[in-house]
Every structure is written in C-alpha cells, then in structure tokens.
Amino acid sequence: MKQTVALGLFSGGLDSILACRVIAAQGIKVVALKFVTPFFDYDLLAKKDEYTAEVERKYGLDVELVNLSEGYLDLLRNPTHGFGKNFNPCIDCKILMLTRARELMARYNASFLVTGEVVGQRPMSQRRDTLRVIERDAGCAGILLRPLSAKLLVPTRAEQEGLVDREQLYGFSGRGRKPQMALAKALGIKDYPNAAGGCMLTDGNLGGRIEKYYAGAYTPDSQDISVDDVNLLLVGRQFLLFDKFWLVVGRDEKENDRIASYWRPGDWLFEMTTHPGPTALLRLGDAQIEGHRKEEVVNAAAGIVVSYSKKVNGEAIPAEVTVTTGRGRVSQMYKPLAGSKLQLWRIE
Ligand code: SF4
CATH class of the missing domain: 3.40.50.620 (HUPs)
Incomplete structure (x- = not known):
C-alpha cells in the first residue's frame, strides 16, 4: 500500500x-x-x-x-x-x-x-x-x-x-x-527549545530598524530591498549621517568581514590600515553624494571608524583609514569624531 x-x-x-x-x-x-x-x-x-x-x-x-x-x-x-x-x-x-x-x-x-x-x-x-x-x-x-x-x-x-x-x-x-x-x-522528546525561535521582526529594536528601512529612512531605493540590505541592517553599529547616509560599522572581526562582503559598486568601504579597528560600509555613497560635500561625508564616516578603533591610554587616536569609493582607494589619517556627533547619528 x-x-x-x-x-x-x-x-x-x-x-x-x-x-x-x-x-x-x-x-x-x-x-x-x-x-x-x-x-x-x-x-x-x-x-x-x-x-x-x-x-x-x-x-x-x-x-x-x-x-x-x-x-x-x-x-x-x-x-x-x-x-x-x-x-x-x-x-x-x-x-x-x-x-x-x-x-x-x-x-x-x-x-x-x-x-x-x-x-x-x-x-x-x-x-x-x-x-x-x-x-x-x-x-x-x-x-x-x-x-x-x-x-x-x-x-x-x-x-x-x-x-x-x-x-x-x-x-x-x-x-x-x-x-x-x-x-x-x-513521546520521549527531551531536548527541545523552551521559547519560540528568534524572529527579529518581533524585536522592538531590530524590527524598528527594518520598519524604518521600508519607510525609506536609509536609502532612496528601499522599494528594491534585497537580502543583502536586510543582512546589513541586522549587523554592527548603525548610523545615519546628515539624515541621509547609511553607515554600518563592524563590532568585531567577524562582523568586519561580513560588512566588507556586502559591498557592491557605488558603496563606500572604510578599512583601518595601520591601527586595529572596525570596517564600515556606507551604502550608495556615489549615488547619494549629489548636493553634499564629499569630503565632509568621508571625514564624518572615517571619523566614526577611528572613534571605534583600538584606544591608546583610554582614548581614540587619529589613525589611517583606507576609503574605497567609485573613484578608487585613498588612504589618509582621520581624527576621531566628537562623542556628541556619534550619539546624534547613531540609530538604535
Ligand atoms: S512574523 Fe510572526 S509568525 Fe512569522 S516567524 Fe515572525 S513571529 Fe513567527
């Protein structure tokens, strides 16, 4: 049968x-x-x-x-x-x-x-x-x-x-x-989870982030959301600079690698070269820069990266960051960003 x-x-x-x-x-x-x-x-x-x-x-x-x-x-x-x-x-x-x-x-x-x-x-x-x-x-x-x-x-x-x-x-x-x-x-079932699995959409913080993304707060093309965008939303420290530029900063080596792997043409990548520190991705930098001074945005993003780099005597110090944009790679020294700006631009 x-x-x-x-x-x-x-x-x-x-x-x-x-x-x-x-x-x-x-x-x-x-x-x-x-x-x-x-x-x-x-x-x-x-x-x-x-x-x-x-x-x-x-x-x-x-x-x-x-x-x-x-x-x-x-x-x-x-x-x-x-x-x-x-x-x-x-x-x-x-x-x-x-x-x-x-x-x-x-x-x-x-x-x-x-x-x-x-x-x-x-x-x-x-x-x-x-x-x-x-x-x-x-x-x-x-x-x-x-x-x-x-x-x-x-x-x-x-x-x-x-x-x-x-x-x-x-x-x-x-x-x-x-x-x-x-x-x-x-039924002899012993080893089972106590609570329902982790759906991030039920989490106030992460769910809130995703909701804002769908509302268009992070990129102009939120209608084309991809799996990569979601992965980027759910990793690292998140910032919105000048109400427009979405920056994601790694918290450890694993996150740094993940963030770098989400890079796609048009994004800007920030990597520390001589001093230990995070990797960061600014999504759609090339497309979004019109109407802004590129130098100001790069300084701010690189400043955030340096702020989270390895401290010396308890303080973040100026350090070299390599910035990859649509126009190539440039390495130079950047100063840490003031704490008040970090708080202002941080997204929960
Ligand atoms: S949206 Fe609701 S039903 Fe779907 S996986 Fe999350 S918690 Fe479960």
Whole structure:
C-alpha cells in the first residue's frame, strides 16, 4: 500500500515538533518544512547538513529547509492583515508559509499539511477565527490539520477519509504549556527549545530598524530591498549621517568581514590600515553624494571608524583609514569624531 505523506510546518519549537511526531506516530511519512528568511533562521542555510542531521537525531524527523526570502521581502511592504506589536506580520507570514507548503505538496506527493498551532495560544495569530482566516487565505481549507487542537476544530479531509485517526489527536487550547510538556515526555522528546525561535521582526529594536528601512529612512531605493540590505541592517553599529547616509560599522572581526562582503559598486568601504579597528560600509555613497560635500561625508564616516578603533591610554587616536569609493582607494589619517556627533547619528 502506498504510504501517506504529510508536510509539516516546522518552526523548531515544541509545538511543531509534537505536531509532526503525533502524525508520524500514525505511520504517516512527515516531511518537516523549515522556512527561513533573513529575519529568522537564515544562518541555517549555511549549515544545512548539520541542521538536518540534528533534527533527525533529536526528533526523528526529516527536515527540509525552504528559503522564503523573496516573497517575504515583498510581504513586509503592506501585509493584508497588518502587524503585531512590532514589525511582525504574523498572520500574513503564516499565510505565506502555508501557501508555499501547499505549492510543495505535489513535489512530495503529500495528502495534507500539518502545523503545531494551538487554539487560543497566541493573541493575534492563533485565535479560532484567525486560524480559519489563515487557512482560507492560504487556500488550505480542508487540507490543514492541527493535531494538537484537532478535537476542537472541524474534521479535516485527512480525518474524514481515514488517513488519520482523529481519536489519536488532541484538544489542547490556551497559553498553558503543561499538556505539551506531558506529551513530549510521553513521546520521549527531551531536548527541545523552551521559547519560540528568534524572529527579529518581533524585536522592538531590530524590527524598528527594518520598519524604518521600508519607510525609506536609509536609502532612496528601499522599494528594491534585497537580502543583502536586510543582512546589513541586522549587523554592527548603525548610523545615519546628515539624515541621509547609511553607515554600518563592524563590532568585531567577524562582523568586519561580513560588512566588507556586502559591498557592491557605488558603496563606500572604510578599512583601518595601520591601527586595529572596525570596517564600515556606507551604502550608495556615489549615488547619494549629489548636493553634499564629499569630503565632509568621508571625514564624518572615517571619523566614526577611528572613534571605534583600538584606544591608546583610554582614548581614540587619529589613525589611517583606507576609503574605497567609485573613484578608487585613498588612504589618509582621520581624527576621531566628537562623542556628541556619534550619539546624534547613531540609530538604535
Ligand atoms: S513571529 Fe515572525 S516567524 Fe513567527 S509568525 Fe510572526 S512574523 Fe512569522
């Protein structure tokens, strides 16, 4: 007999682990889909094999990474269902993930989808009426099974057709975690994360930065936001000089390397040559300079770089910085910038 296949939305949190395992326990092959975007879990793309082996070892699940970046960057412009407390468009985010999962069903020959949603667990995205909206807008009516709350919801097609035994599903609701913890114990799942993973959009500071970017505060072409722009937004110390020039300064060697790797033609790169200190990138310097004195902007940016360089007797000292712009590379000495300017131009 052909084995039934289901696709599970796998955040890596306990509820998603349980949902996949509860369905797998009925002899169904579950492929766990782990969506990543620059705002959450993007680093997993660089260590795919390690991650899939870890999920298999800890939870006995097959996991596939799915990069959702492209659609996600567009989604943030104007999510139909709005934002949560910060810049997190949870309802539209779930709709996008489910839509992509539904599109992937044919590739895996899957009969239905599984999520770890629990009725009433989250104020915005897991209210009973919201669950229905998410299902409808993702085109998943009848094919989306939520094993942890299934007994409180209308039976799905998989239950009606006997692919899944509804009796072996659950009726969890609300914010309490005890039933999930007891189920984890019963299934022998021990090593699971306590809290939901780090979605940067729910973070007041980082989410705020991203929101400002979309509002056009950092570059004139925020409509063309790329994965690189987001990565640059989420690294280092951030500055907006003269209300216009977006400068990102590394805090350690790893960040310096990352920042340098985001350079593209038209950006200005600042590197310390003789004295230890940060690397910085001023995005779109060539395009933005019209109407400003280049020397003033370069002095300010290089001054910030020097301000964060290695101190001598507790003080930043003048040091050489190599500046790469569209017109070539120039190295010269720059003075540290006054602390008041640093504060004025720093973005939280
Ligand atoms: S917290 Fe982030 S990843 Fe989770 S649903 Fe909301 S926007 Fe999506």
